[in-house]
Structures are given as C-alpha cells and as structure tokens.
Amino acid sequence: xxxxxxxxxxxxxxxxxxxxxxxxxxxxxxxxxxxxxxxxxxxxxxxxxxxxxxxxxxxxxxxxxxxxxxxxxxxxxxxxxxxxxxxxxxxxxxxxxxxxxxxxxxxxxxxxxxxxxxxxxxxxxxxxxxxxxxxxxxxxxxxxxxxxxxxxxxxxxxxxxxxxxxxxxxxxxxxxxxxxxxxxxxxxxxxxxxxxxxxxxxxxxxxxxxxxxxxxxxxxxxxxxxxxxxxxxxxxxxxxxxxxxxxxxxxxxxxxxxxxxxxxxxxxxxxxxxxxxxxxxxxxxxxxxxxxxxxxxxxxxxxxxxxxxxxxxxxxxxxxxxxxxxxxxxxxxxxxxxxxxxxxxxxxxxxxxxxxxxxxxxxxxxxxxxxxxxxxxxxxxxxxxxxxxxxxxxxxxxxxxxxxxxxxxxxxxxxxxxxxxxxxxxxxxxxxxxxxxxxxxxxxxxx
Amino acid sequence: xxxxxxxxxxxxxxxxxxxxxxxxxxxxxxxxxxxxxxxxxxxxxxxxxxxxxxxxxxxxxxxxxxxxxxxxxxxxxxxxxxxxxxxxxxxxxxxxxxxxxxxxxxxxxxxxxxxxxxxxxxxxxxxxxxxxxxxxxxxxxxxxxxxxxxxxxxxxxxxxxxxxxxxxxxxxxxxxxxxxxxxxxxxxxxxxxxxxxxxxxxxxxxxxxxxxxxxxxxxxxxxxxxxxxxxxxxxxxxxxxxxxxxxxxxxxxxxxxxxxxxxxxxxxxxxxxxxxxxxxxxxxxxxxxxxxxxxxxxxxxxxxxxxxxxxxxxxxxxxxxxxxxxxxx
Numbered sequence: 204x205x206x207x208x209x210x211x212x213x214x215x216x217x218x219x220x221x222x223x224x225x226x227x228x229x230x231x232x233x234x235x236x237x238x239x240x241x242x243x244x245x246x247x248x249x250x251x252x253x254x255x256x257x258x259x260x261x262x263x264x265x266x267x268x269x270x271x272x273x274x275x276x277x278x279x280x281x282x283x284x285x286x287x288x289x290x291x292x293x294x295x296x297x298x299x300x301x302x303x304x305x306x307x308x309x310x311x312x313x314x315x316x317x318x319x320x321x322x323x324x325x326x327x328x329x330x331x332x333x334x335x336x337x338x339x340x341x342x343x344x345x346x347x348x349x350x351x352x353x354x355x356x357x358x359x360x361x362x363x364x365x366x367x368x369x370x371x372x373x374x375x376x377x378x379x380x381x382x383x384x385x386x387x388x389x390x391x392x393x394x395x396x397x398x399x400x401x402x403x404x405x406x407x408x409x410x411x412x413x414x415x416x417x418x419x420x421x422x423x424x425x426x427x428x429x430x431x432x433x434x435x436x437x438x439x440x441x442x443x444x445x446x447x448x449x450x451x452x453x454x455x456x457x458x459x460x461x462x463x464x465x466x467x468x469x470x471x472x473x474x475x476x477x478x479x480x481x482x483x484x485x486x487x488x489x490x491x492x493x494x495x496x497x498x499x500x501x502x503x504x505x506x507x508x509x510x511x512x513x514x515x516x517x518x519x520x521x522x523x524x525x526x527x528x529x530x531x532x533x534x535x536x537x538x539x540x541x542x543x544x545x546x547x548x549x550x551x552x553x554x555x556x557x558x559x560x561x562x563x564x565x566x567x568x569x570x571x572x573x574x575x576x577x578x579x580x581x582x583x584x585x586x587x588x589x590x591x592x593x594x595x596x597x598x599x600x601x602x603x604x605x606x607x608x609x610x611x612x613x614x615x616x617x618x619x620x621x622x623x624x625x626x627x628x629x630x631x632x633x634x635x636x637x638x639x640x641x642x643x644x645x646x647x648x649x650x
Numbered sequence: 651x652x653x654x655x656x657x658x659x660x661x662x663x664x665x666x667x668x669x670x671x672x673x674x675x676x677x678x679x680x681x682x683x684x685x686x687x688x689x690x691x692x693x694x695x696x697x698x699x700x701x702x703x704x705x706x707x708x709x710x711x712x713x714x715x716x717x718x719x720x721x722x723x724x725x726x727x728x729x730x731x732x733x734x735x736x737x738x739x740x741x742x743x744x745x746x747x748x749x750x751x752x753x754x755x756x757x758x759x760x761x762x763x764x765x766x767x768x769x770x771x772x773x774x775x776x777x778x779x780x781x782x783x784x785x786x787x788x789x790x791x792x793x794x795x796x797x798x799x800x801x802x803x804x805x806x807x808x809x810x811x812x813x814x815x816x817x818x819x820x821x822x823x824x825x826x827x828x829x830x831x832x833x834x835x836x837x838x839x840x841x842x843x844x845x846x847x848x849x850x851x852x853x854x855x856x857x858x859x860x861x862x863x864x865x866x867x868x869x870x871x872x873x874x875x876x877x878x879x880x881x882x883x884x885x886x887x888x889x890x891x892x893x894x895x896x897x898x899x900x901x902x903x904x905x906x907x908x909x910x911x912x913x914x915x916x917x918x919x920x921x922x923x924x925x926x927x928x929x930x931x932x933x934x935x936x937x938x939x940x941x942x943x944x945x946x947x948x949x950x951x952x953x954x955x956x957x958x959x960x961x962x963x964x965x966x967x968x969x970x971x972x973x974x975x976x977x978x979x
Contacts, residue, residue, distance in 0.1 A: 359905075359936055359937045359938060360933050360934050360935070360936045360937075361905050361934065361935050361936055361937040362937065363934075364934040364935070380938070386937050386938070387905060387937045388937075
C-alpha cells in the first residue's frame with residue numbers, strides 16, 4: 204500500500220498551505236522522518252517529513268501550489284511495492300496456490316491478490332482468465348476517476364508542452380481537434396484568458412487603471428505570509444479606531460543597572476538588551492493595568508472583549524520576507540535573565556524559520572522595537588485581536604532640565620497604540636505612566 | 651551566370667565538367683555511349699571523350715556494378731548508370747556486400763569512390779518492372795550514400811559533389827524530372843552532400859518531400875497559399891547521411907509535418923523521417939500526428955489511370971496538407 208503524503212495542518216486555524224519547494228524528487232527513495240518538502244502557511248514556513256519509508260511517487264502539486272489542508276499531495280510507495288514492480292516476473296506465488304506463469308505475471312503487473320482468486324484450471328490452477336475476471340470485479344472500486352481522466356486526456360505533444368510550461372490542467376480544457384483532442388491553440392486560448400483575468404485582479408488590487416501609460420513593471424500576487432499580513436493589517440486599521448500616546452523615558456537607571464547585571468544575564472544564556480528591560484516592565488505594567496492585556500474579537504454579530512490573566516507578550520521580529528511575532532508566554536513570571544534567554548531564542552529561531560505555529564500565535568500584547576534604526580518614534584498598527592501595542596524608538600542623549608541646569612540624559616520615546624473602542628485615553632495614559640515609572644525607577648520592578 | 655537547363659542537361663553538364671577536369675572519371679553502363687543513354691542524358695559524351703572513357707556494357711547490371719567497384723578500388727572515379735532503378739536488384743551483391751563494405755573490411759586501406767546514377771519512379775506507363783523507387787533499400791545499408799536531387803541546379807551540384815566523394819554514392823534521378831527546367835549556375839560547383847534545404851518557407855505546415863515530390867509539394871504549396879495556408883517545403887536532397895537539423899527546426903516552427911515520397915509507404919524513407927522527428931525535440935512541438943503521404947503498397951500498375959492513383963499527385967498533397975492543418979487549428 205502506498206502511504207499518502209498530505210498537506211499538514213500545523214495550526215488550529217490553518218485551512219491551506221502553499222508548497223515552497225520539494226526537497227525530494229519523484230522516484231527518489233525516502234526514509235521515514237526525512238524532510239520531503241517545505242510548506243508555507245499564513246504564518247510561517249514549515250518542513251514536512253516523510254510519513255513512511257519508500258519511494259516518492261505521484262507528486263500532484265508543484266511549487267507555489269496552494270492546497271487545502273489534508274489534501275493528498277503525493278504518495279510514498281512501499282519498498283515491497285517498488286521491488287515487486289522492479290522484479291515483476293519473478294514474484295513468487297503464495298504458498299499452496301497453483302498459478303500459471305502468465306497469470307502470475309499478470310497478477311504481479313496489476314496488483315491482483317492471488318490468494319483471493321479461485322482457479323478454474325486443472326487442479327484449481329489459476330489461469331489468465333481468472334486474473335482477468337478478478338481484475339474486472341475490482342474495476343469499480345479501484346477506479347480513481349481523477350487520475351484516470353488525467354491520463355486519458357487526448358492532447359498533442361505541443362499542447363502538453365504548453366500546459367506543462369504554464370501549469371495548466373489539461374483535463375479542464377476542451378479540445379477543438381479531432382475526437383476532442385486538445386491542441387496548442389486550445390491551451391493558448393486558456394492561457395490568454397487566464398492572463399486577462401489575472402491582470403484584472405492585480406489591477407483592481409493595486410488600483411491601477413488598465414492601460415496606465417508607461418506601466419511596464421510586472422505585478423506579483425501576494426502569497427502566504429505576506430497575503431495574511433496585508434489582510435490583517437488593513438482589517439485592523441479599518442476596524443479598530445486607534446489612539447496614540449507618546450512619552451519619553453529616562454534610561455539613566457536602566458543603563459546603570461544593565462552594566463551591573465549584563466554579565467549575570469549573559470551567564471544565564473541571554474543578552475540584557477533594552478528590549479528585555481521594556482518587556483519586563485511591560486509585563487509588570489500590564490499586571491497592574493490588565494485592561495490593555497486583552498482581546499477584542501467579533502463573535503458572530505457581537506464584539507467580545509476578553510481580558511487575559513497572564514501576559515503573553517509578542518515581540519515583533521523582522522525576517523527576510525516579512526515580520527514574525529513570536530510570543531513569550533507568561534512573561535510576567537519570568538525574571539530578567541529568563542526573559543532575555545527566551546527572547547533571544549525566539550528571535551533567533553524566527554530569523555531561521557524554525558518557529559512552530561503555536562509560538563507565533565496567542566499573544567495578548569505586542570512590543571515593536573525599531574530602536575536599532577534612526578527612528579525617534581513611530582506609531583504601530585494594532586495586531587488583532589490585541590487591543591494595544593507599544594512602539595519603541597531609538598534611545599538618544601538629550602538635554603534634560605533638572606531644575607537648575609540642563610544635563611545630558613539618555614532618553615527613549617515610546618508610543619502606545621490602543622483600540623479606542625475599549626481603551627479610554629485615561630486608561631492608556633495610566634498604563635504609559637506606570638511603564639515610564641517602572642523603567643525610570645527600576646527598583647519598582649521588584650515590588 | 652545562370653541560365654535555364656533541363657534536369658537531364660544539368661546532369662550531362664556535370665558529367666562533362668567532371669570528365670574534362672579529372673581523367674580518372676569515366677562512364678560505364680548500358681547504351682550510355684553510342685546511343686546516348688535511355689533518356690538521352692549522356693548524349694554527345696561518347697563523341698567528345700571516345701570509347702575508352704564512355705563504355706557501353708553488355709546487359710548485365712552485376713557487371714556494371716562490379717566494374718565500377720573494381721575500377722574505384724584501383725583508383726578510378728567511375729560513373730556507372732543503371733538504366734532503370736528496377737534493375738539495380740541485379741547488382742545488389744556488388745553494391746551491398748562489396749562496394750559498401752570493402753573500405754571498412756580493409757581497415758580504410760582502400761576507397762570505393764564511384765557514383766551509380768539511376769532513374770527511378772513511375773509516371774511513364776512503363777509498368778511494374780521499370781518504375782520502382784528503391785532508394786530506401788540503400789538507405790538501410792551502412793557504407794552507401796544516397797542522393798536524390800529534385801531540381802536541375804541541385805542535380806548538377808550534388809552530382810559533382812558525389813563524384814568527388816570517396817564513398818560509393820547511389821545517385822537517384824527521376825524520369826519525370828529529366829524534362830523539368832530550372833536555373834543552373836554555369837561552370838564547376840558542388841553542393842555538399844548531407845545538406846537539407848528549405849525550398850519554400852512557411853509557418854503553418856512542414857512538408858518534407860523527396861525528388862519529384864518536392865516539385866509537386868511546391869505546386870501544392872502555391873495552391874494552399876491562395877487559401878491562406880503557408881506551407882514550408884523541405885528537401886533533404888541527401889537521404890543518407892541525413893541532415894535532420896533543418897527538418898527538426900522546421901517542425902518545431904510549424905508543429906505539423908507531412909512527409910511525401912513516391913516509394914511505397916510501408917518500409918519507405920518516410921518512416922525513418924517520422925521516427926527522426928518523433929525522437930527529436932520537435933516532438934514537444936507537434937500539434938498533430940506526423941502524417942505520411944506515399945505510394946500505395948502495390949506494384950506500379952501499367953494502366954495509366956491506376957498508375958496515377960498509386961503515386962501522390964499535387965491534389966493529393968493539397969488535400970492531405972489541408973486536412974492536417976485544419977485538424978491542428
């Protein structure tokens with residue numbers, strides 16, 4: 204029996220996956236657990252392992268194909284099957300079954316189980332007609348219309364080549380040749396109508412008027428992660444009325460403490476960055492202002508607000524082809540060292556594409572730090588269904604009036620975005636004030 | 651300078667030029683001398699070069715082929731003539747077992763540089779024993795080259811190239827082509843063997859034709875052009891060794907191919923051509939099955955109407971081409 208390879212369901216909400224590339228080719232031998240292909244879901248890239256050992260056959264979808272989860276995308280033929288196919292004529296008859304050589308060959312070729320066949324020859328020997336009879340009886344069950352139809356499509360070599368080159372399914376076309384034979388012109392027709400359709404879609408999506416003069420760049424439809432990012436962000440921006448609150452935070456104490464603690468944190472396997480400090484302070488502030496540690500979701504017709512007890516802190520990480528937000532679970536329970544190690548680990552794995560779907564979902568608040576760029580402050584769009592997000596700008600030395608004179612202080616601006624449907628300005632301000640105090644007087648983090 | 655010559659005159663001019671240029675070249679065959687050849691091709695050469703170099707033979711094709719082989723082995727450049735291709739059957743042993751193989755069997759120490767000219771084809775009402783097209787028999791024999799020109803200019807240039815070639819060349823002329831006229835360059839020139847020529851460019855359908863069928867295919871193409879069908883006519887000229895590349899290129903371009911030859915379809919050269927095309931990259935460009943239009947699998951009938959029906963005519967080519975193009979649109 205061949206083992207089907209299916210498009211796996213990595214996450215609860217995943218409905219489809221896009222094949223990035225096959226790492227094994229059709230006809231190649233694979234061992235159970237070996238990586239067969241890479242798949243992109245709306246959140247992350249995943250590797251799919253071989254569910255069994257054998258030979259990869261019947262690869263049904265190529266790169267870029269988006270396939271619903273649990274769809275069979277290929278088969279792995281068992282080693283015995285392959286061996287039987289390779290050494291067809293010599294396959295031994297089952298003990299006690301008398302079979303003519305022709306019948307045996309026929310059975311081997313067609314996969315008929317000889318123990319289930321009654322022989323009509325001398326001394327009950329199974330002969331050719333018996334195998335033919337068994338085959339006929341099996342025919343209705345083994346009919347796999349999809350496959351058979353594909354194989355029986357009448358098409359010229361030129362039509363097949365064009366279809367192959369452009370990824371067109373011949374079975375879906377109507378042939379204009381003799382006996383419905385599909386010819387090059389039929390494929391070309393399908394191709395040009397597809398192109399027209401695609402172009403229209405693209406133009407609608409990016410608002411290009413057909414026939415824009417001088418427009419020669421070729422557009423590309425958004426796929427996978429990027430498509431998800433696009434739709435979620437516009438949904439968030441359109442649905443959630445955002446309010447933005449900015450404050451400056453004095454980093455003098457934090458900087459001093461960092462010098463004291465950096466080595467200890469490093470010894471524990473992390474790096475005491477500003478992000479770690481902010482994460483620690485945000486977790487503590489959210490404990491005291493839990494209204495911002497929440498989700499607002501549409502359930503049917505109703506908007507439902509859910510407050511979380513624990514802080515599941517999403518930390519945005521820029522990756523090659525987009526943005527990932529790995530989530531630090533129960534961030535409020537982690538000390539600085541543990542938090543540093545956890546954030547370091549998640550960011551590193553985000554950049555190498557090794558996060559699991561559970562590690563990038565379920566956040567209750569998001570932290571986005573662009574402090575490594577010359578960005579003094581910015582506003583972030585809410586990461587639905589969360590109701591608040593903190594945007595962190597670059598820390599820089601600024602003049603500070605201490606009442607008698609200006610002195611240089613390292614300052615940082617943070618901007619809180621909140622969903623105004625559930626977060627009033629005063630609540631957001633109180634949270635921000637708490638956060639500022641915790642970072643300026645970090646001893647309070649011990650309270 | 652070019653002027654119009656008949657195919658027969660072009661062949662004669664080539665022989666004349668070769669004999670004048672190279673003393674080793676001589677003619678041997680039945681009635682090639684005093685009579686001037688059954689179709690008048692060698693007319694006047696006996697008078698010009700004398701009995702030593704234009705030798706009439708007894709009625710024995712085995713002798714003609716044997717003399718040519720032996721003389722070639724000893725350093726001469728014979729041009730032998732078999733009066734009708736049908737009678738080449740009598741010289742098969744000399745051609746197939748001796749001439750074709752001696753160079754190989756003697757480790758390249760000898761060469762067999764002769765040309766065996768012979769008129770083939772039906773259309774003269776000469777019945778089954780004087781109308782054969784047996785070219786593919788020789789295509790099947792390693793060691794022989796097979797040339798089959800379709801125009802006077804090709805006939806002259808290819809015959810001179812065949813005479814220069816160090817191998818035995820079967821040079822197949824067509825009785826009905828002898829009186830066809832065409833521009834022929836003056837003086838000595840050769841057309842290299844194994845050089846397929848596109849005789850007419852087109853985009854809708856490739857017709858690969860040989861000998862007289864090239865002429866008929868071109869006429870068919872002319873008629874089809876009036877219907878808006880652009881036919882590309884390709885002439886291999888040398889059947890062996892075949893220059894397949896231009897044929898493959900043409901089929902890649904048009905996606906449809908009709909092969910036309912006069913010899914019987916079964917076992918004919920068209921089967922070889924079809925296989926060469928199907929095995930090549932042209933396969934992926936085929937938009938219709940490869941079709942062959944060839945002689946019927948019967949002996950050539952004496953009855954003129956039946957004889958006509960047996961061999962592809964212009965209207966048959968037009969019809970087959972039209973069906974093939976329609977089928978692939």
